[in-house]
Amino acid sequence: MSEQPIDRFVDTWGRMGPLWGVSASVARVHGLLMASERPNCLDEIGQRLSMSKGNVSMSLKELRGWGVIRQVPQRGDRREFYTCEPDVWKMLFSIMRERKKREFDSVMTGVREAVVEAEKSPEGVALERMKQLERMLGTFDLLADKLLAGESQARTLISFLTGSGKEGK
Amino acid sequence: MSEQPIDRFVDTWGRMGPLWGVSASVARVHGLLMASERPNCLDEIGQRLSMSKGNVSMSLKELRGWGVIRQVPQRGDRREFYTCEPDVWKMLFSIMRERKKREFDSVMTGVREAVVEAEKSPEGVALERMKQLERMLGTFDLLADKLLAGESQARTLISFLTGSGKEGK
DNA sequence: CACGATGTTCATAATATTCTGAACAAAGAG
DNA sequence: CTCTTTGTTCAGAATATTATGAACATCGTG
Known part of the structure; x- marks a missing residue:
């Protein structure tokens, strides 16, 4: 067979x-x-x-x-x-873009809203940690938008990162 | 309430x-x-x-x-x-490490094996694309191991990436 | 040891997801 | 216009996942 x-x-x-x-x-x-x-x-x-x-x-x-x-x-x-799609990298980026849109963005909004609420009545709420989280998600969002904008830049960056590590060995 | x-x-x-x-x-x-x-x-x-x-x-x-x-x-x-865990970054990295281990690694092995099989009987198989895929997964693996090894380095890198973009605006 | 409080496990109930197959649409050929 | 081929949709069946609650373990205390 x-x-x-x-x-x-x-x-x-x-x-x-x-x-x-x-x-x-x-x-x-x-x-x-x-x-x-x-x-x-x-x-x-x-x-x-x-x-x-x-x-x-x-x-x-x-x-x-x-x-x-x-x-x-x-x-x-x-x-x-x-x-x-014949280019596997292009494919990967299509998937990642789509997933981010569908699953990440709404959650970031939700966390943001929760923080606003928590600032109004913060009894018992770990406000600091939630703000930290909000900031982290924001950073991720920025980074993702940058990396996912065009896959060629990201590919270059990735090659650089994985390549330079090898040299340093 | x-x-x-x-x-x-x-x-x-x-x-x-x-x-x-x-x-x-x-x-x-x-x-x-x-x-x-x-x-x-x-x-x-x-x-x-x-x-x-x-x-x-x-x-x-x-x-x-x-x-x-x-x-x-x-x-x-x-x-x-x-x-x-009070540090949200540490938390994120714990999750990513764990997911990679559980879900990515086995798939990479599977693809690798499939490529070996395909090389033996390559009729109708898009061998080139599969090898491309294997290479991409390998690159990801390397990158992930590097980034997930310690979260402080990754945090620095991320700050650098998101920061330098802002300056360029 | 017996008891009450705490926590775990697991069979199966509840729920959610996915897949099938039959009904339907569309469109070219005769 | 009718028949055939191709593709889509969706109600409900099949399946997989998740949550419950009762039985069981553990442990500190009297």
């Missing part, structure tokens, strides 16, 4: 899904598209991963929302074919 | 839980300990958050495992009291 390596990769990637904030199915579809040389259509994906058409359709929709896959029109074929 | 600000904070923090990779309950307990000036015991926590004793006990256990709370013996009281 020739599909063993792809299956293995799909499984691994699927397990990572929840870490990225998507279901295992979504991650598996993504994994298949990453590991496949050629674009796949909905039915192929469903067959390969033993998933219902509906689930595949929803998964593809979500992946489109994350901006990590592309539709590739196939001449003379009415079906939609999909490939993943 | 004086507990409104704390409740608000607890709710916000609870919503963040799944992002950190813990349940909302665990995050709520952590949130309460963060927001409370004084150490709390198991019963207080359960009462305040309307959680069963069992759930509080499990949540505290998990938080101990993450290294983000401390037991504070209270003289002349047999109950255990808990506070959170």
Whole structure:
């Protein structure tokens, strides 16, 4: 059987899904598209991963929302074919941008509001620590916006950081 | 009612839980300990958050495992009291270290193995992309180990990054 | 030792999430 | 216009996760 390596990769990637904030199915579809040389259509994906058409359709929709896959029109074929974004770094940054927007930003707002409340009636509240936390989240926000703005700068920075460490050894 | 600000904070923090990779309950307990000036015991926590004793006990256990709370013996009281780690940065780094260990490392291994497999029978496999991915994960691993080794260095780096950006404006 | 207070564990109840499959839409071919 | 192929949606089934509460352990005290 020739599909063993792809299956293995799909499984691994699927397990990572929840870490990225998507279901295992979504991650598996993504994994298949990453590991496949050629674009796949909905039915192929469903067959390969033993998933219902509906689930595949929803998964593809979500992946489109994350901006990590592309539709590739196939001449003379009415079906939609999909490939993943070929640059893995671009992909990673799409995911991180999206996660930050969906999960981090609202929490930062919430903490900010909680601090405002706490300043009005601070009995028993560890106000200092909450402010510290607010400041930390703010710093993170700034840093994230800077790093996620364009992945090329971040890549340079990362290379620098990991590279300079090696030299110092 | 004086507990409104704390409740608000607890709710916000609870919503963040799944992002950190813990349940909302665990995050709520952590949130309460963060927001409370004084150490709390198991019963207080359960009462305040309307959680069963069992759930509080499990949540505290998990938080101990993450290294983000401390037991504070209270003289002349047999109950255990808990506070959170007072330094929010230290806390953040504990969480990130733990998440990396639990969720990232195994995936990197998996991808590595999948690449080895794929090299043996590469029909239809996007080998180049998978190797690219492997390399990226490796870079991340290196970077993470460097940044997470000690939080003071990372804090300096972060201050530098966010600070220098402001100057450039 | 017996008792009350504190804390833990775990079976299973409650809840939330995910997946399926059938109904439906759209669109090209005949 | 009708049939077939492709894709989408969503109610409800299947599954996974989380919380409860009762049983059990531990320990200090009288």
